[in-house]
Amino acid sequence: MHEKTLAGLSQALRSKAISSVELTEHYLKRIDQLDGTLNSFITVTPELALEQARAADARLADGSAGPLTGIPLAHKDLFCTRGVRTSCGSKMLDNFIAPYESTVTQRFIDAGSVTLGKTNMDEFAMGSSNESSFYGPVRNPWNLEHIPGGSSGGSAAAVAARLCAAATGTDTGGSIRQPSGFNALTGLKPTYGRVSRWGMIAYASSLDQAGPMARTAEDCALLLQAMAGFDDKDSTSVDQPVPDYSAELNQPLAGVRIGLPKEYFASGLDSTTADAIAAAVKQFQALGAEVKDISLPNADLAIPAYYVIASAEASSNLSRFDGVRFGYRCDNPADLTDLYLRSRAEGFGDEVKRRIMVGAYALSAGYYDAYYLQAQKIRRLIKNDFMAAYEQVDVILCPTSPTPAFRIGEKIDDPVSLYLTDIYTITANLAGVPGIALPAGFAGDLPIGMQLLGPYFSEPRLLNIAHQYQQHTDWHTRTPDGF
């Protein structure tokens, strides 16, 4: 059954070919058998899953089911799930049983989906390899010696290994798109504000956005339909009608204008990846798209600006982890300062501490203008680049990463080289525009990802273009050996 896409499973459930309980048991069994190697789940919730599956079967029987009713999903472990540990991949929250439900997971509960468990991730979503997790690294199912990407590495590996029908992720600097690319998945980062952030443990509030990770664009459309929408609990949520994301999937691509930013095809891009994208370009042209070269002149400034803004927001967002009201607290604090210093020293991992310190530095007296304000100005320049590009083209096509997934441990001691792997993804977060990652080929056994970036609220168009590509290619149908 796990060979089917989410859309396929949805049909099977509604035609009563299978029940949600059968499907859920099947996935739980696969997790049990296969995840020991992958480490893609932090917490598996079999009892909750089966209870939800039984409720879903009742809805399927009484006709009140929707397309996601009975579908077993996994959620990145930074969505608060009431009564279930929500660790954010950190020792700091290893004991944190969330007392409330995030809007995203509540919407899936309302849709009748089944929660198999919570997936592994870089600690507090800070990382690109899933190696910063307190719960250990996740392995890439396409090659177990390689990283799955991050920070939504657990979600990516779990979907790629067919341990769930689809999963949720979050994308602050590429954390949905990069691991999707590394795992031959389709993953969508929506427009900033399209999906509520309520109950999503914040890394960088002005950049964070939740989205779906699945096998196909068609699946992503179904998932986004449930996730998107206004939420009055999130001041940055956008009060705009949600379109039917599946409605335009079958539009032909004739006349669609695709831009190739020259800055994203310059030095540093692996030649196999470049070749794969070039082949995809040909495919799009064959489908009637018009391809032209464009420029995002400030693209090379995105990494420094991102690491200032994200770290600054994170340094403040993570101040609430102080050992007082929830989470980790050190043993026998000598005094108040000791409580803070040791709870945070012992509860946070090295990468989180580094970003907190970088952020504190960028905001501190005397440095604010040179770092934080300068980064915000560059953010404006980058947004302007996108707005200018969208005058000429409908979408932008580029790789998700300069290379396929690297080896576990390869960049672990060099944060800067790890940061540089995000070079193609973080501009979309700075500008707040949506992007969809999809498989574009393979380098040996490792997937190559590409992404399409569009103007604000262009998710229907992005899904349409990705879907049309997938109607004519089969990268997304491949399964890693052994899974």
Place this chain on the structure above:
Amino acid sequence: MQWEIVIGLEIHAQLTTASKIFSGSATTFGAEPNTQASLIDLGMPGTLPVLNAQAVKNAVKFGLAIDAEIGMTNVFARKNYFYPDLPKGYQISQMELPIVGKGHLDITLDDGTVKRVGVTRAHLEEDAGKSLHEDFHGMSGIDLNRAGTPLLEIVSEPDMRSAKEAVAYAKTIHSLVRYLGICDGNMAEGSLRCDCNVSVRPKGQAEFGTRCEIKNVNSFRFIEKAINTEVQRQIELIEDGGKVVQETRLYDPNKDETRSMRSKEEANDYRYFPDPDLLPVVIEPAFIEQVRGELPELPQQKRERFQSEFGLSAYDASVLAASREMADYFEQVQQTCGDAKLAANWVMGELSSLLNKSDIEIEQSPVSASQLGGMILRIKDNTISGKIAKMVFEAMAAGEGDADQIIEARGLKQVTDSGAIEAMLDEVLAANAEQVEQYRASDEAKRGKMFGFFVGQAMKASKGKANPQQVNQLLKQKLEG
């Protein structure tokens, strides 16, 4: 050396809203610890703030009342520091773009002069919780009920030159926020708290001296004492060859001294930056006009009107307009009896001393404004004398009913029948025949004094009910006739 004192105040006014500034928790004072601390107030991971419309409106009201520029686009920023009563590790406040910009306020000093004090800005922010230092095995207990209560921090210019001026300013702010209905002004419950920035400089020197901030002074009396004590300390320090260090100090009313607070090894670095969870607040001109239209008459306007409309003295007008409740009460008395001067005298006299004695607010007065006005009517129509009125007032205060009921029940109606008064006077004169003889034998100067004796006897005989004017007139006729 002649010293000049320079004072600026930062007043934190808790805004009267039903719910907190960024969450739907209640703001009721005195609830059981942490029963009004929701997910948001506790800074639970993943929670987000949404701004309370009433807090914005209250701040705009204040801005309009002090003639300030309203921040048409104002921005919330995070002030980062660690403290156990600050759940998120940052306070949501406003830094660069506050909701209320430059404005001013006129204060009336004891000698009746009016001084204009500049208000630098007023910004919205969330209150912190409270640390309780009772001994929990050497630990402190944290109550976060207050965390997230909306505050308006009102920052004055360093325009005050004495502790008395500072108190007058604080009282003016107190009166204003209560008039506006944006803060209950209850200082004992911490609804209005004051930080005093104090420095001294040699008279004539242009630049300011180094200032100290006295935190959280919670009564007008303590504002005055704390400032005077701190001024004394600074002057002595400088005169002894020392230097004032810029720092935060705490006033100890028991010892009447200020002491350094949290001796900080590092300067505070609050790392302010715009809160990414909140968007810029944009205030529409139409909203400002709507709020302006809803503004009540303010203390200064009221004072002026009481003088021009009722002919009250500046002093009486300022006492009566000091609080909205007092002014409303006075106006209702005035409307009932139609005599502003009598109304003012009674409200500021008997009523105020009654309230003082019982230590209650005018809203809880046992004598209602219409009762007092009704009683004054009986003075004016000569039903009772001023003296009897005091008795009636006391009876009203004791809950014996309206003036008319009391006058009726106790038979206090003034006697104006001249036949009856004459008969009574004849009795009094007959009973005091000796004094009558003496009177008639005396010269004009002595007679004046003795006349008072007969009036007293006559009033006593009538139990105070005889009309005093008639008694005077008839007595004179009889003694001299």
Place this chain on the structure above:
Amino acid sequence: MALDRSDVEQLAHLARIGIQDEDIPATTAKLSSIMGLIDTMQAVDTSGVEPLAHPLETTQRLRADVVTESNQREALQAIAPATEQGLYLVPRVIE
């Protein structure tokens, strides 16, 4: 900008993250290399550019002043490290 030992000590204190003496050199080196990457943006002339705080540049929505929360103390304190009589306990706060 290269950081030195005292910068790192000060940042660690500002962020309330305890740091062992022997870890300071490695942390200093890593933070310095990150700041080196960040400093590449200093070369850009951004005079006249408006800073951008939020991508969509919309405005704050206001919430009606209504109490929507009820007492949840028991549930919320069930996940707290130390409480007594409804209060969160911390080492003594000295002012």
